[in-house]
Amino acid sequence: MSAAEIWIMIIGVSIVSLLPRILPVALLSRMEFSEAFKEWLSYIAPAVLGALAALSVIAPNGQIDFHASNLYLWAAIPTIIVAVRTRSLFYSLTVGIVSMALLYNFM
Amino acid sequence: MRRNELVLGMRDAFPIVLGYLPLGMAFGVLAGEVGFSIFQATMMSVLCFTGAGQYIAIGIVQAGGAIITIIIANVLVNLRYFLFATSMVPKLKGNVPTLWAAILSYGLTDETYAVAMNRYQTHRPSTEYMAALNLTAHAGWISSTLLGAWLGAFITNTDKLGLGFALPAMYICLLVMVIGRRSDCYVAILTAVLCLIIGYFFPPTMVNLSNIIIASIIGATLGVLFNERS
Secondary structure, X not given: OOHHHHHHHHHHHHHHHHHHHHHHHHHHOOOOOOHXXXXXXXXXXXXXXHHHHHXXXXXOOOOOOOXXXXXXXXXXXXXXXXXXXXXXXXXXXXXXXXXXXXHHHHO | OOHHHHHHHHHHHHHHHXXXXXXXXXXXXXXXXXXXXXXXXXXXXXXXXXHHHHHHHXXXXXXXXXXXXXHHHHHHHXXXXXXXXXXXXXXXXXXXXXXXXXXXXXXXXXXXXXXXXXXXXXXXXXXXXXXXXXXXXXXXXXXXXHHHHHHHHHOOOXXXXXXXXXXXXXXXXXXXXXXXXXXXXXXHHHHHHHHHHHHHHOOHHHHHOHHHHHHHHHHHHHHHHHHHHO
């Protein structure tokens, strides 16, 4: 791909990644949502986080991997315990990263 | 100007930046390998800020694919933000002026969405918080890309440092924090399982992440139905 083509590609990707984020906020803010729709929207955050957490741990490389060699599964265990106990992003992240480093270097 | 909100936004962005560090650096290295200049790699992170989309772009460039293929793949990958942004509208309304909210939504990612929605459960959104959170995260993404593109092959393996688990750990903790109602918990588990099943039977959805969109729409709908019955 030539330098000019790379720039065209970057601008194209920029437009399609920008629009879905900006348009709803720009256009829908004037609208009044129904209570039922608001309730539906209130489930989007737990739904998306459930999906992201599961994917990032169970399919860290884009494929479902339930083998014991998937270190992400092991690192998730102490992280979940600390997250439930402390509800602190700082402690969860620290425990997660340290567990992963230990597993990677010593397993 | 509420300085306190600015500081809080930056502080809340810190774990996100930590998670972006290895991902942004890896993107910078890969972009250099397929022929991007350091400036181009960095500008892609400035103008796009779509981790998965940028990785897909590199993959298609490497495979000799067309520009239009990259753009179509990115339409699919970024479609989930439509859902995220819409679910943020009721929260932002009346708290952040529409123009600012729209401009700052450029910094909406999986991570900034998760952190912000978590905060908005108990605090009113503010322009300052949203700006600080999104811009700090974006600055982290840009600088780690620059670092990767610049250092290139000199990068040592960041897996050794365990940084690969920064984002999974963040998702796990935010998930725990975002669950308030019993039905939230059911929706989260159901969506996670659905997302994996869809991804298993339709592997391309694992790459363009449409499994997240489909599973979330079904999960949220079942959540509403479940709550009505109980």
